[in-house]
Amino acid sequence: MIDGNATFNEDQKKMFLAYRQRLVRQLSQLLADDGVLIFPSFPTVAPYHHQPLLTPLNFAYTALWNAVAFPVVECPMGLNSQGVPLGVQVVGAPGSDHLLIAVAQDLEDGFGGWKPLIR
Numbered sequence: 001m002i003d004g005n006a007t008f009n010e011d012q013k014k015m016f017l018a019y020r021q022r023l024v025r026q027l028s029q030l031l032a033d034d035g036v037l038i039f040p041s042f043p044t045v046a047p048y049h050h051q052p053l054l055t056p057l058n059f060a061y062t063a064l065w066n067a068v069a070f071p072v073v074e075c076p077m078g079l080n081s082q083g084v085p086l087g088v089q090v091v092g093a094p095g096s097d098h099l100l101i102a103v104a105q106d107l108e109d110g111f112g113g114w115k116p117l118i119r
Contacts, residue, residue, distance in 0.1 A: 024068045031093040036103050038088050039065075041074060045084040062089065071097050075104040076114040085115075 008016070031037070043058050065072045070091055077086045090107070092100045108114070 020067065027068060028093050036100060037091040039091055041087045041089050045080055045086060065091055070094060071100055073100040073104040075107045078112040079115050
C-alpha cells in the first residue's frame with residue numbers, strides 16, 4: 001500500500017494506515033453480509049486512449065476499492081447516445097463475491113449488458 005519510496009514520514013504512514021483501517025471497518029459494517037454499492041466506474045463515459053493522463057485523479061472511482069481490498073464486479077450497462085460503453089461497479093464487503101455476481105447479472109439482464117461498439 002505505502003511503499004518504501006514514498007515521501008511520507010512514519011507518523012504520516014501510521015495516520016494513513018489508521019484511516020484505511022477505520023474506513024474498512026465502517027464500510028464492512030455498512031455493507032454487512034447482504035449490502036452492495038452501485039458505484040460509477042469512471043466520472044465520465046469511457047475515455048479515449050491516453051485521455052486519463054489529463055485527469056489523473058479520475059482513477060479514484062476504482063482505486064478506492066483497491067485500497068480497501070473490497071471485491072468489485074464491473075457491470076456493462078449498454079451504450080450512450082454516441083455509442084460509447086457505459087458501466088457501473090457493484091461493490092460489496094469481503095467475501096460477498098457471489099452476491100456481487102448475482103447483482104451484476106440482474107443489472108445486465110435489466111439494462112441490456114454488453115453491446116459491441118458502433119463505429
